[in-house]
Amino acid sequence: MTDVGGQRAAEAVERAAEAVERVVADAARVLRAAARRDWDGTRAGSLEWSCRRAAEHLAGALLAYAGQLAGRGRHTDRYAPLGPAVDEGADPAGLLDVLETTGTLLAMAVRTTPPRARAFHPFPFGSANGEGFAAMGVTETLLHTYDIATGFGLAYEPDGRLAEFALTRIFPKVRPGPAPWPTLLWATGRGGLHGREPVTEWMWTNSLVIPAGRLTLEGVTPAAAADLAVGGNGGFDWVEGGPYEGTREAAAMTLKAYETGVHRPEFGLFVLVREEDARAVGGMGFHGPPDEDGRTEIGYDLATSARGRGYATEALRALSEWALARTDVRSLFATVEPANLPSQRVVARAGFRRVAAEDELFAYELRG
Template sequence: MPANPEPVTPDDLDRAVRTALDALRKVPPGAWDGDPASLDWTRWETVEHMSHALMLYAAQLGPRTPPMDGNVPFARTPRRPEAPSTVIRADPAAGPDGLLQVLESCAALLVALARVTPPDVRAYHLYGASDPEGFAAMGVVEMLLHTHDLIEGLDIAWDPPADVCARALHRLFPDAPRDTPPWRTLLWATGRTDLPDRPRPTTWRWHGTPR
C-alpha cells in the first residue's frame, strides 16, 4: 500500500458503488429475506441501512450552513424492532431490482454532493466533523463492507478495487497497517477478519476529521 495515498474522490465512491452493485445483483432472489451471517438484519434491511447512511451523508453536506451539532433531523423508523432505524424504505413490491435502484439513487446523491461541495466545508458526524472527502470515504466503507456482509456465504466472487480501499483506509483509519493488502486490511480494521500476528479488533471506529 502506498505510504501516502491520494485523497478519496467522488470517482472512488462511484467505483465502489458500481462494483458493489455488480455483486449485489447476483444475490439469489430468495436470499433477500435471509440474515447475513454477521448481522441481525435481513439482507433487504441491510441495503436499506446502506441507502440510509449514504443519503444522510449527502444530507449533512446539503444545507448552506451544514450542521455542526447533530445530524439533519430526519425522522427514522424501523421495519420491525430488530431492524435498523432508517429514513429510507424501499417498496417491497418493486423487488430486489427496486431495492438496488434505491441504493444506487442514494449513492448518486452523495457522489454529487461530494463533487460540488467546497473542500473547506465541514459538517457533523458522530466520529468527528468531516469534509466532503471524508463523507465520500465513509460512503466507500459503507458500500464495500456491507456488500461483503451481504454476499458472505453465497459463493459470489467479488474483489473490491485495492486502490480505492487504500485511499479509504488512509483517510479514515490512520492507524491501520500499511504493509498488508488494502481490502483485507479494511476488513480487519472493521473487526471482520484477522491479519497475520494481529487479532481482529473487538471494537473499532473510523476518524472522520480531516487528516
C-alpha cells in the same frame, strides 16, 4: 484560489466523488446476481441483520451523508431528519436501484461541496469534509456489500485502491497490512490478519479541525501526508512559497508514524488554512503523542509570503489551548534556534517561557 492550487484541490474532490461512484457501481453489479434470492430470510455475513436490512442501512447511510453535505451549516450538531431511503415494499432489484441512486447523490454532494467545508458527523471530532464523507460512503459500501455477498455465497473482491482510499483517510490509526482490502476487513472485525489480534470494536476517525481566529488548523490525513512528503500540495491551495520545507518534513514523519502503526492523528500535523480565502499558509503540529509525564513537543513553519502577520502566534495559542485542555497533556515544549528571533517572539507571545539551552537550541515550555 490560485489556478494551480484550485485545480489540485478540485482534483482531490473529483477523486473522492469517483471513488464513491466506482464502489457503488461495483456493489450493484455483484449483488444483482442475487436479485431473485430471499433477502429477508438470509443473514448478512456475520451481522445480526438480514441482507435486506443491511442494504437498507447502506442506502440510508449514503443518503444521510449526501444530506449532511447538502445541508451543511443548517445542522451543525445533529443529522438532518431525513426519512427512510427505501420503501417498505421494495423488492431486491428496487433495493439495488436505490443503492445506485443514493450513491449518485453522495457523489454529486461531494463534487459540489467546497474542499474546506465541513458538516456534522459525530465520530470522533464532530464534523467531516466532503472527502471524509466520501471515505465513509466507500467504507460502508465495501463492508456491507461484503456482508451481503457473504450471506448469499457470492464472490466479492473489490479494487484494493478503494480500500486504500478509505484506510488512508478515516483509519489513520490502522497500520497498513500486506494488502488494503484484507486490512480493512481486519480493522472492522470481519477477518483475520497474520500477526495481529482480532478486532472486536472499531471506529473510523475523521480529521480534526481547530479554529484559530483568522485561521483553521486542519488535521492532515495519511493520504495528504503522503502527497505532501513527495512534493505535492496535500489537497490544499497554498500561498506563494508554500508548503515550506518544515511542513514537508513533518508530513514525512506523519507518514512514517502511520506506516509503523503509532500515529495518533490528534497529535499529528495540521495545515494552517486562512479563513479569508481558504489558502494554506503553513504547518504546525506535534512531534508525537505526550509521554508518560504528559509532555509533548510542538513545531511549526510558515510560507515566506505569510510571515510577519501574526499567523503563527494565533495558531500556536489555539493549538496550545486545545492540547492543555486534555487530561493527557501537562506541558508543551518547543525548541528555537538562537538566531531565529521572530520564532522566539512567537513562542513568547503564545505564553511559552525559556527553560534551557539544549544542543545549541533554546528550549521553551508552556505548562497547563
